[in-house]
Amino acid sequence: MNPSPAGRGARVREASDAPSPHPPRRRAAASPSGRGDLKRELAPAMFEIVTFSLLNGVVYGLLLFMVSSGLTLIFSLMGVLNFAHASMFMLGAYFSYQIGKWIGFWPALVIAPLLVAVIGAAVERYGLRYVHKQGHVAEILFTFGLAYLIVEIVVMVWGRHPVENRVPAVIDFPAFVLFGTSYPAYKVLMMAISVGMFAFLYLAFRRTRLGLIIRAALTHPEMVGALGHDVPRIFVLVFAIGSALAGLAGVIGGFALLTEPSMAAALGPIVFVVVVVGGLGSITGAFIASMLIGIVQTFAVALDYSLLDLLRVLHVTLGRDSPFYEAAAVKIAQAAPLIPYLLLVVMLIVRPRGLLGRREA
Numbered sequence: 001m002n003p004s005p006a007g008r009g010a011r012v013r014e015a016s017d018a019p020s021p022h023p024p025r026r027r028a029a030a031s032p033s034g035r036g037d038l039k040r041e042l043a044p045a046m047f048e049i050v051t052f053s054l055l056n057g058v059v060y061g062l063l064l065f066m067v068s069s070g071l072t073l074i075f076s077l078m079g080v081l082n083f084a085h086a087s088m089f090m091l092g093a094y095f096s097y098q099i100g101k102w103i104g105f106w107p108a109l110v111i112a113p114l115l116v117a118v119i120g121a122a123v124e125r126y127g128l129r130y131v132h133k134q135g136h137v138a139e140i141l142f143t144f145g146l147a148y149l150i151v152e153i154v155v156m157v158w159g160r161h162p163v164e165n166r167v168p169a170v171i172d173f174p175a176f177v178l179f180g181t182s183y184p185a186y187k188v189l190m191m192a193i194s195v196g197m198f199a200f201l202y203l204a205f206r207r208t209r210l211g212l213i214i215r216a217a218l219t220h221p222e223m224v225g226a227l228g229h230d231v232p233r234i235f236v237l238v239f240a241i242g243s244a245l246a247g248l249a250g251v252i253g254g255f256a257l258l259t260e261p262s263m264a265a266a267l268g269p270i271v272f273v274v275v276v277v278g279g280l281g282s283i284t285g286a287f288i289a290s291m292l293i294g295i296v297q298t299f300a301v302a303l304d305y306s307l308l309d310l311l312r313v314l315h316v317t318l319g320r321d322s323p324f325y326e327a328a329a330v331k332i333a334q335a336a337p338l339i340p341y342l343l344l345v346v347m348l349i350v351r352p353r354g355l356l357g358r359r360e361a
Helices: 005-017 032-078 085-103 105-134 136-158 185-206 209-219 221-226 231-253 263-278 283-302 307-313 332-350
Strands: 174-178 181-184
Touching: 032 085, 032 181, 032 185, 032 209, 032 231, 032 263, 032 283, 085 105, 085 136, 085 231, 085 263, 105 136, 105 231, 136 263, 174 185, 181 185, 185 209, 185 231, 185 283, 209 221, 209 231, 221 231, 263 283, 263 332, 283 332
Parallel strands: none
Antiparallel strands: 174 181
16 A cells, blocks of 8 residues: 555655765855845745834833933933932842732832832931032942842841742733744833833933922032022932832832842943943933843854954964964954953043933043
8 A cells, every 4th residue: 555645745845854975075156046045045034133123122122211311311310429329229129029919910000119218218318318418439339238238138038048029920921023022011011111111210300390400409519508408308308209219110020030138249240330430410311221231142142153253254364372362262242241341441531421311420
């Protein structure tokens, strides 16, 4: 009995997939039309990689802006470089995790930033208000010590190990499908909140009377006080708003990152890079710098090439005995974490005040 066509086809495929004991024969050079077909086949795959890298870069950049916006606000309106700001982000992540376990995600989205705002207001009212008189060095030392204190409190309450701060089921669904791959809804929510945060800060402090009073209180506190405004209360309000923004970023970024006691130390340096590159005190500059760093670093992670690959394309040979071989063999993906700090060094050399800053860094 003759085998069925499906059986013959299966055996043909198995035979073709089996490795041959003989070395493969050299194929003839591909025709121009064959190369054109290959390019047409690779074009959709490359477009897919570029599209998802761009989306992920935008999400990461917006997360950086969510964290850095509060720090930029505090510095621009109070002149305080808060080294404990990333710790407020961490508190927002832990508060949302705990409140989410008790009463759900949506209440945690509101309550956690408010709790962080209360802590920030207490820090300014009972700490920074007295340290501020001693100058910027005392402020930096105070916030630096506060960051360590918050980390130890977090360790005492939640332990040293990461907590299972998973994406809540209410936002754990595909928002849309692109190239056959679903894109998670929580990333879309993160982008929406970050863009809304930027619009709120820009409009509130540039187009409202309250924003005018707050900005005037920084440069001319005596005059603002003479007009009947409570300047110390304004500073408490600003610090509370900046801390609340960091807490809100922690709610969203807590399940995008790993919620653990070292998350503040991991994210804090990059946040300061964003603030300095964007310009000290510039909300718009922080937004541009966040997007720039997020997109460039995400694309760099996807590039598995090195300087050796470029030299081979240029028909330049670099031997293993060369002192530059090890450095040239480093992949761009491996060097991606260094890109923000390299950008910081270049910015400080070329333009110390940052992209849109008015103060020297």
